[in-house]
Amino acid sequence: MKILQFIFSLLTIALLTSTSFAQSDLEKQYTVLGITVEGNQSGSAETIISQSGLFRGQKISLPSDDLRRAMSRLWQQNIFDDVSIDVEKISPQTDGTDGLFLVIRVKELQRLDTIIYEGNSELSREDFEKTVRFYKNDFVRPWEVSEAARRIKELYAKEGYQYANVQTRTEPSADGTGRAKLIFTVTEGTEIVVRSIDFVGNSKLDDGDLRGAMDETIEKRWWKIFSSGNFDAKKYEEDKQKVIAYYRSEGFRDAAIIKDSLWVTNGEDLNIQITVYEGNQYYLRHINIVGNEVFTEEEIRRNLGFRKGDLYNSEKFELNLKGPTPDFIDVGSLYYDRGYMVNIQKDESIVSSDSLDITIHIKEGERHYFRNIDIAGNTKTKDFVIRRELFTRPGEPFSRAAIIRSLRQLAQLNYFNQERLIPDVKPVQDATQFDVTYKIEERSSDTF
Numbered sequence: 001m002k003i004l005q006f007i008f009s010l011l012t013i014a015l016l017t018s019t020s021f022a023q024s025d026l027e028k029q030y031t032v033l034g035i036t037v038e039g040n041q042s043g044s045a046e047t048i049i050s051q052s053g054l055f056r057g058q059k060i061s062l063p064s065d066d067l068r069r070a071m072s073r074l075w076q077q078n079i080f081d082d083v084s085i086d087v088e089k090i091s092p093q094t095d096g097t098d099g100l101f102l103v104i105r106v107k108e109l110q111r112l113d114t115i116i117y118e119g120n121s122e123l124s125r126e127d128f129e130k131t132v133r134f135y136k137n138d139f140v141r142p143w144e145v146s147e148a149a150r151r152i153k154e155l156y157a158k159e160g161y162q163y164a165n166v167q168t169r170t171e172p173s174a175d176g177t178g179r180a181k182l183i184f185t186v187t188e189g190t191e192i193v194v195r196s197i198d199f200v201g202n203s204k205l206d207d208g209d210l211r212g213a214m215d216e217t218i219e220k221r222w223w224k225i226f227s228s229g230n231f232d233a234k235k236y237e238e239d240k241q242k243v244i245a246y247y248r249s250e251g252f253r254d255a256a257i258i259k260d261s262l263w264v265t266n267g268e269d270l271n272i273q274i275t276v277y278e279g280n281q282y283y284l285r286h287i288n289i290v291g292n293e294v295f296t297e298e299e300i301r302r303n304l305g306f307r308k309g310d311l312y313n314s315e316k317f318e319l320n321l322k323g324p325t326p327d328f329i330d331v332g333s334l335y336y337d338r339g340y341m342v343n344i345q346k347d348e349s350i351v352s353s354d355s356l357d358i359t360i361h362i363k364e365g366e367r368h369y370f371r372n373i374d375i376a377g378n379t380k381t382k383d384f385v386i387r388r389e390l391f392t393r394p395g396e397p398f399s400r401a402a403i404i405r406s407l408r409q410l411a412q413l414n415y416f417n418q419e420r421l422i423p424d425v426k427p428v429q430d431a432t433q434f435d436v437t438y439k440i441e442e443r444s445s446d447t448f
Helices: 002-020 045-052 065-075 125-129 142-158 207-212 233-249 297-304 314-322 331-336 383-387 400-412
Strands: 029-038 059-061 080-092 098-108 112-118 165-172 180-187 193-200 256-265 269-277 283-290 343-350 355-363 369-376 422-427 433-439
Touching (some): 125 142, 142 180, 233 256, 233 269, 233 314, 283 297, 297 331, 314 343, 331 400, 369 383, 400 422, 400 433
Antiparallel strands (some): 165 180
16 A cells, blocks of 8 residues: 555656646756645654755756655655655746745654453463564554564464454544554454374374374374364474474485375364375495595494494484584594594485495595684683683694583583673684684672
């Protein structure tokens, strides 16, 4: 609607000027002799003129790009419901030139007095206020109101009310100030619960195992006393990926979800059917390692954690190969903690319907070292107090584990905000060195 109003205003300017002047006049330059503002309530005329970019003495032609740009600037303030700029009068000047007077007509958006919620029983006003953030005297912008309604619907969806509807309207406030009451009318509908989850296309893994892989989308059954059966569309999408991850952990590297169907029965029971493609289940035949010189095959295989005949869990294999694993015993950490910025890639080759070979390519590169170890953000704690807790030393081989141990040690001092303990690790250009700066934020030690 605003775009249409904007276009209509521009056309109005063009029509007014085209009917008032001959073709030769359209190319003339006019001097702005005066600018007035109509329709403003809370904003001053001087402010609106300044925001438009127009000024007395300005040279413009008609139709004018200057007027179009001025209207665009006013729309960009996001405080008007309507804007137009019209030529109010043409006035010949003593020097033979023509001047003109402009009028800026605006209609301000309403300002907020209060918010009213109607029709809600399952969710409270406090629930809404956590996501709907309006304040008294705010401009009531239609796009922000629509976004607030969408967020309220999301809140209901998380509680299982997938078909909740939210309508909005404004009414003048009773205090005569011209402010508006913003009213959200909620139609909650029926709570939808997940009643059944079925799988099609699975022959090697049963439905119960696949359902168990889903963390948030759970059937509502009488014996599942801790399951609400609520359906959340976003978490359902995440759960589908967890089903695939479970397949991969069981060696089904090609598993995929082909389609899924959702329908409601009895007005409240949600039924889900997921069609899967399982593919073949693969085992490891050979693991070949190429390019290693710093570490032996035995050391690499020990950190990899896979042997001939194991089920091929592709996600776990990738994690153990490049890391970081929670205990940092992956192959990547083996190199990173001794100063090597290693590049590790793998190739998979299917050799039969249930076996594959993997070749691991390792490019070890040069060894890297710590150069400068700096501290930033401390105002009370002396540098030496912090440095004695660090496991990183200038000149020593670079180690990711040493940086992590240093952060843990600093956190245990309880002097610093743990969420703000950030290591800034920067490679030195054209060198095999790294500079590390520990950025900290000290906690207040004052007591009352």
